[in-house]
Amino acid sequence: MILRKSILRHIKEKKFQYFGVIVLLLISIMLFVSMSMAISTLDTRNQQFKESYHQEDFHFIVSESIHQDQLSTWEQNFEIDLEKRSYTDVDYKSEDTTLRVFSLTEDINKPYISEGDLPNKQGEIAVSPPFAKAHDISVGDTVEVNNQNLRVTGFMYLPDYIYILERVSDLVNDPKSFGLAITGEDTLTNLSSRSVSQVIGQGNSEEEVASFKDHVVDNYSLLRWMNADENPRIEFVESEIESSEAVITTLPLFILVLSVMMVLMILKRQLEMQRKEIGTLMALGYRKKELMRHYLSHAGVIGIIGSILGLLAGAGLSIPITNLYSEYYNLPSISYFDWDMMVLVIGFIVPNVVLLIMTYFVIRKPLKQSPLDLLSPKDVSKGKKSMLERLPFFKKGSFISRFRLRLLVRKKTRAVYIFIGVMFSTILLIFGFVTYNSMDDIVETTYKKIFTYDYGVYYNKLQQGDLEEGASPFTNAEIQVQQLNDKEDISIDQKVSIYGFEPGTDQIQLLNDEEHLLNDKAESGFVVSQPLASVLGLELGDELTIGNAYNDKTITKEVKGVANVYIGFSVYFQLNEVNSFLGYPEGVYTAKWTNVEPTESEQILYVENKKDAIENFESTSQLTRYSVMGIAGFAFLIGVIVLTLITNLIVEENSPSISLLKVMGYKDNEISKMVLNVFTPIVLFSYVVSVPIAYYSIDGMMTSLVEQTGFSLPVNLSWFMIVLGFVIIMVTYFVSLWISKRKLKNVSLQEALKKQQD
Amino acid sequence: MSIVLSNVNKIYQSGEVNVHALKEASIEIPNKKIVAILGPSGSGKSTLLNVIGGIDRHDSGSVQVDDHQLDKMKDKDLTEYRRHSLGFIFQQYNLIPTLTVEENVEVGRQLSQNPLDMKEILEKVGMWDKKDKFPHQLSGGEQQRVAIARALIKNPRVLLCDEPTGALDEETGKNILKLLQFVNETYGTTVCIITHNNGIGEMAHKVIRMKSGEITEHFYNEAPVDPEKVNWV
Numbered sequence: 003m004i005l006r007k008s009i010l011r012h013i014k015e016k017k018f019q020y021f022g023v024i025v026l027l028l029i030s031i032m033l034f035v036s037m038s039m040a041i042s043t044l045d046t047r048n049q050q051f052k053e054s055y056h057q058e059d060f061h062f063i064v065s066e067s068i069h070q071d072q073l074s075t076w077e078q079n080f081e082i083d084l085e086k087r088s089y090t091d092v093d094y095k096s097e098d099t100t101l102r103v104f105s106l107t108e109d110i111n112k113p114y115i116s117e118g119d120l121p122n123k124q125g126e127i128a129v130s131p132p133f134a135k136a137h138d139i140s141v142g143d144t145v146e147v148n149n150q151n152l153r154v155t156g157f158m159y160l161p162d163y164i165y166i167l168e169r170v171s172d173l174v175n176d177p178k179s180f181g182l183a184i185t186g187e188d189t190l191t192n193l194s195s196r197s198v199s200q201v202i203g204q205g206n207s208e209e210e211v212a213s214f215k216d217h218v219v220d221n222y223s224l225l226r227w228m229n230a231d232e233n234p235r236i237e238f239v240e241s242e243i244e245s246s247e248a249v250i251t252t253l254p255l256f257i258l259v260l261s262v263m264m265v266l267m268i269l270k271r272q273l274e275m276q277r278k279e280i281g282t283l284m285a286l287g288y289r290k291k292e293l294m295r296h297y298l299s300h301a302g303v304i305g306i307i308g309s310i311l312g313l314l315a316g317a318g319l320s321i322p323i324t325n326l327y328s329e330y331y332n333l334p335s336i337s338y339f340d341w342d343m344m345v346l347v348i349g350f351i352v353p354n355v356v357l358l359i360m361t362y363f364v365i366r367k368p369l370k371q372s373p374l375d376l377l378s379p380k381d382v383s384k385g386k387k388s389m390l391e392r393l394p395f396f397k398k399g400s401f402i403s404r405f406r407l408r409l410l411v412r413k414k415t416r417a418v419y420i421f422i423g424v425m426f427s428t429i430l431l432i433f434g435f436v437t438y439n440s441m442d443d444i445v446e447t448t449y450k451k452i453f454t455y456d457y458g459v460y461y462n463k464l465q466q467g468d469l470e471e472g473a474s475p476f477t478n479a480e481i482q483v484q485q486l487n488d489k490e491d492i493s494i495d496q497k498v499s500i501y502g503f504e505p506g507t508d509q510i511q512l513l514n515d516e517e518h519l520l521n522d523k524a525e526s527g528f529v530v531s532q533p534l535a536s537v538l539g540l541e542l543g544d545e546l547t548i549g550n551a552y553n554d555k556t557i558t559k560e561v562k563g564v565a566n567v568y569i570g571f572s573v574y575f576q577l578n579e580v581n582s583f584l585g586y587p588e589g590v591y592t593a594k595w596t597n598v599e600p601t602e603s604e605q606i607l608y609v610e611n612k613k614d615a616i617e618n619f620e621s622t623s624q625l626t627r628y629s630v631m632g633i634a635g636f637a638f639l640i641g642v643i644v645l646t647l648i649t650n651l652i653v654e655e656n657s658p659s660i661s662l663l664k665v666m667g668y669k670d671n672e673i674s675k676m677v678l679n680v681f682t683p684i685v686l687f688s689y690v691v692s693v694p695i696a697y698y699s700i701d702g703m704m705t706s707l708v709e710q711t712g713f714s715l716p717v718n719l720s721w722f723m724i725v726l727g728f729v730i731i732m733v734t735y736f737v738s739l740w741i742s743k744r745k746l747k748n749v750s751l752q753e754a755l756k757k758q759q760d
Numbered sequence: 761m762s763i764v765l766s767n768v769n770k771i772y773q774s775g776e777v778n779v780h781a782l783k784e785a786s787i788e789i790p791n792k793k794i795v796a797i798l799g800p801s802g803s804g805k806s807t808l809l810n811v812i813g814g815i816d817r818h819d820s821g822s823v824q825v826d827d828h829q830l831d832k833m834k835d836k837d838l839t840e841y842r843r844h845s846l847g848f849i850f851q852q853y854n855l856i857p858t859l860t861v862e863e864n865v866e867v868g869r870q871l872s873q874n875p876l877d878m879k880e881i882l883e884k885v886g887m888w889d890k891k892d893k894f895p896h897q898l899s900g901g902e903q904q905r906v907a908i909a910r911a912l913i914k915n916p917r918v919l920l921c922d923e924p925t926g927a928l929d930e931e932t933g934k935n936i937l938k939l940l941q942f943v944n945e946t947y948g949t950t951v952c953i954i955t956h957n958n959g960i961g962e963m964a965h966k967v968i969r970m971k972s973g974e975i976t977e978h979f980y981n982e983a984p985v986d987p988e989k990v991n992w993v
C-alpha cells in the first residue's frame with residue numbers, strides 16, 4: 003500500500019520524537035535483556051557445571067581409613083556413587099599463602115579445564131584461575147610448592163569449590179592468600195605427608211543419603227559430614243544468583259514500563275495531529291480496517307526497531323556482563339547464550355503486543371468519528387473549559403498567568419508524566435548515591451570505628467590467663483535464635499554468632515546510629531548487629547532467647563542496643579555469662595582481639611586480619627557498586643530523554659499559540675516562560691515527594707536482601723546527597739528545557755496563519 | 761448514477777444556536793451531467809455535497825442513489841459507496857503531507873478497479889514535472905490540482921468538487937474546468953461543482969442556487985458554453 007511510504011517519512015519528519023522513543027525502548031530492552039540473560043546464562047553455567055561435572059551431593063571425613071572395597075560395597079548397598087579424594091594444604095611461596103591441592107577424581111567433582119590440560123604426569127598440577135591471576139601464573143610455568151618444582155599444565159574449576167572459601171565459615175576469599183590446585187595421587191603424596199582423605203558422593207534421593215549417613219555415624223567416628231545444600235562453597239552462588247535476579251530484573255522492568263508509556267503518549271499525540279489525514283482517507287473511501295492497519299504499523303515500526311535493536315544490544319552486552327559475574331562467582335564459561343524464553347517474551351513480545359493493543363485503542367477513537375468531524379479544523383472537545391478552569395482564581399491575574407494555569411490544567415497527562423519521570427530519575431539517583439556511599443559507610447563504621455582491633459585471633463582450645471598489653475579476650479560460638487518475645491518459630495538461614503566480651507575493652511566500640519557507645523549495655527542485655535536486627539525485626543526492649551549446640555542451656559535477655567555492625571548476624575554480651583551459658587569454666591576465652599600480629603602458631607585456629615577483610619569486602623562489593631551505578635546511570639539518561647520528549651511535545655502542541663504570540667510581538671523568552679516553565683513547580687514537587695519514597699523503598703529493599711547477603715547496607719541519606727540530587731535533576735530539567743526552547747525558537751510565524759487557513 | 765434528494769434537512773447545533781444548514785432540500789442530480797451549485801458563503805453548499813458524498817448524515821428526508829437510500833446505509837456501506845463510486849475534491853486540499861505528488865495521486869488510484877493512467881492525469885493537471893515534490897513545496901493552486909488528480913484517477917462515476925477553482929487564476933482555473941468537462945464527456949462522469957463563481961454556471965448542464973440552506977432556484981442550461989468562454993469573476 004502506498005500509504006506505507008508515509009510511515010518512514012513521518013518518522014523522519016518527527017525524528018527527534020521518534021528517535022527519542024526508539025532509544026528509550028532500546029535502552030530499556032537492552033538493560034532488561036542483558037541483565038536477565040546474564041543471570042540466566044549464569045544460572046545455566048552453574049547448573050551445567052553441576053550436572054556435567056558431577057558435583058557432589060555430600061562429602062564426609064572419618065578418622066579411620068577407608069578401603070576401596072568398602073566403597074564398592076556401600077555403593078551397592080545404598081545405591082549411591084562414592085569416590086575417595088585426598089587433599090592437603092601447602093604453603094605457596096610464603097606462610098601467608100595457602101594452596102589446597104586435591105587429588106584427581108574420575109566420577110565426582112570432576113575438574114573443568116578452562117585452559118591447558120589436566121595434569122597427568124608426576125610433578126604436574128592445574129590451578130584455579132583466580133589464584134593464577136593473583137600470582138601471575140600462566141600455563142606452562144613452573145611453580146615452587148613446598149620446596150618442589152611443579153609444572154602448571156592448566157587452569158581448572160572444581161564443582162564443589164565454585165565459591166572458593168578457605169574455611170566454610172568465611173564470608174569472602176582473597177585469591178592472593180588462598181587457592182586451589184589438582185594433581186595426581188603420586189604428586190600429592192610426594193608433596194605432603196599430612197593429606198586428608200575425604201569421601202565424596204552422589205545419591206539419588208535424600209533418604210538414601212540420610213540412611214547412608216546413619217550407617218557411617220554408627221560404624222565410624224565421623225569427623226565431618228556436609229551435604230551440598232549446607233555447603234556455602236556450592237550454595238552461595240545459587241542463592242546469590244537468585245537474589246540478584248530480583249534486583250537485576252525488576253529495575254529494568256520498571257524502566258521498560260515507563261518507556262512503553264512514553265511511546266504510547268507520543269503515538270497518541272501523533273495520531274491527534276493526523277486527524278485530518280485520517281478524515282481525508284476515510285472520505286476517499288479507505289476502509290477502517292485498512293486505516294487501522296496503516297496506523298498500527300506506526301507503532302509496529304517503532305516497537306520492532308526499538309525491540310530488535312534492544313534485543314541485539316542486550317544480547318551483545320550480556321556477554322561481558324556474564325563474564326564479569328562468572329569471574330566473580332568463579333563459574334567456568336561453559337555456555338554463552340542462554341535464550342531463556344521468558345527473556346524473549348518480556349523483552350520482545352510483551353512490549354510489542356502491549357504497544358499494539360494500546361495503540362489499537364488509541365486509533366479506534368478517531369476511526370469511530372465521522373470523516374467530516376475529523377476534517378473539521380478544530381477538535382470540539384478542546385474548546386471546552388475544564389472544571390478547574392471555572393474556579394474563580396482563573397478569572398483573576400494577568401493574561402500570562404492565566405495562560406500558564408490553563409496550560410497546566412489542560413495538559414494534565416503531560417504534568418503527570420513529568421512528575422513520574424522526575425520521580426523515576428530521583429529514586430534511581432538516590433539509590434545509586436546510597437549504595438555507593440553505604441559501601442564506604444560499612445568500612446568506615448564497622449571496620450574502622452567499631453572494630454578498633456587489627457587482628458582477631460581464634461584458638462582451637464579454651465584459653466586462660468593474661469593476655470599481652472592492650473589485647474582483649476572474648477568467647478565466640480555459634481548460637482540458635484529460639485524465641486523472640488512470645489514468638490517461637492524463628493528461623494534464620496544464616497549462621498548466628500555470639501561474642502562474649504569484656505565491655506570495658508578498647509578493641510571494640512559498639513556504636514549505635516547516634517554514635518553512642520553501647521558496650522556498657524552488654525553488661526545486662528544483648529547488643530545485636532544490624533543484619534540480625536533487621537532480619538528479626540528487633541526493637542529495643544525485645545526479649546530474645548538463644549540456645550547453643552553444646553548443651554541445653556538457653557538465655558533470655560532484653561535487646562539493649564543495635565550496634566552499627568553491618569556485617570554478620572551477631573549478638574554481643576558480657577564474657578562471664580556467655581561462658582557459663584556455653585558451659586565453659588569461668589575466666590576462659592576462645593579468642594582475642596589485638597593490635598599485635600600474632601606470632602605464636604600453636605593452638606591458633608585462624609587469624610582474622612582486619613586489613614584483609616576490608617580489602618576483601620571492597621573487592622567483592624565493587625561488582626554490586628558498578629551494577630547499581632550502571633543501572634542508575636541509564637535510568638538517569640532515560641530521565642533526560644523523557645523530560646526532553648515531553649517538553650518538546652508541549653512546544654509542538656502549542657505551536658499555533660506560540661506563533662500567534664510571536665506574531666503579537668512576545669519575545670521568545672517570554673513565550674518559553676509561559677509555555678515551558680509552568681512545569682517547574684511540578685519538577686520541584688516531584689523531587690520533594692520522591693526523596694522520602696526513594697529512602698523508604700531502598701531501606702525496605704535492603705532489609706529484604708539482608709538474609710541472603712549477610713550484610714545490611716546502611717541507608718544513610720545525607721543533606722549533601724539530597725542537594726546534589728536536586729542539582730542534577732534541575733540540570734537535567736533545564737537541559738531538556740534548553741533543547742525544547744530551541745525548538746520553540748524555530749516555530750515559524752506563518753504557522754499561525756497556516757493553521758487559521760486550515 | 762442518478763441522485764435524488766427529497767426534503768432533506770440538516771441542522772447543526774452549536775451551543776444554544778441551531779443552524780439550519782439544509783432546509784427541505786429537494787433536487788435531482790442528473791446522471792452523466794455537469795451540475796453547478798452556486799450560493800453565498802454559509803448557504804449550505806458544502807453540507808449538501810457532504811450529504812451526497814456520504815460523509816455527513818442528514819437529519820430527515822431521503823437521499824436516493826440509484827436503488828440505494830443513503831440514510832439507510834451503514835457506515836461500512838457508505839465507505840464502499842465512496843470507495844467505488846465517488847471522487848472527492850475538498851475545499852481544503854487535504855493532501856497527505858508525507859507523500860509526494862505522485863504518491864498522493866496513487867492513494868486515490870489504489871482504491872479503483874479501473875483507474876486512469878497516472879502520467880496522463882498528471883499531465884492533464886499540469887503536475888507531471890512536479891510529481892516528486894511534496895505538498896509543502898507547492899502553491900495552493902498546485903495543491904488543488906493534485907487533489908483533483910487524486911479524485912480523477914479513480915475514474916469515479918460521480919465527481920464531487922468543492923470550490924475546485926477557488927484558489928486558481930483564470931487560466932489554470934479554466935484548464936481545470938476543461939478537464940472536468942473532458943472527463944464528463946469522455947467517461948460519462950457526473951460532475952458536481954460548488955462555486956462562488958457565477959460564471960461557472962454557464963458551462964454546467966444544470967444550475968442549483970442556494971441561500972440560507974434552501975434551494976432557491978434550479979434550472980437546465982439550454983446551451984452550456986465552452987469553459988474557455990466562461991465569464992471569470
Ligand SMILES: Nc1ncnc2c1ncn2[C@@H]1O[C@H](COP(=O)(O)OP(=O)(O)OP(=O)(O)O)[C@@H](O)[C@H]1O
Pocket residue numbers: 378772773774779780781799800801802803804805806807808851
Ligand atoms: N460542524 C458544524 N457545526 C456547526 N455549524 C456548522 C458546521 N458545519 C457547517 N455549519 C454551519 O452550517 C452552515 C452551512 O455551512 P456550509 O459549510 O455548508 O456552507 P458553504 O455554503 O459551504 O459556505 P462556504 O462557501 O463558505 O464554504 C453555515 O452557517 C455553517 O456555519
Ligand SMILES: [Mg+2]
Pocket residue numbers: 805806807851922
Ligand atoms: Mg463550503
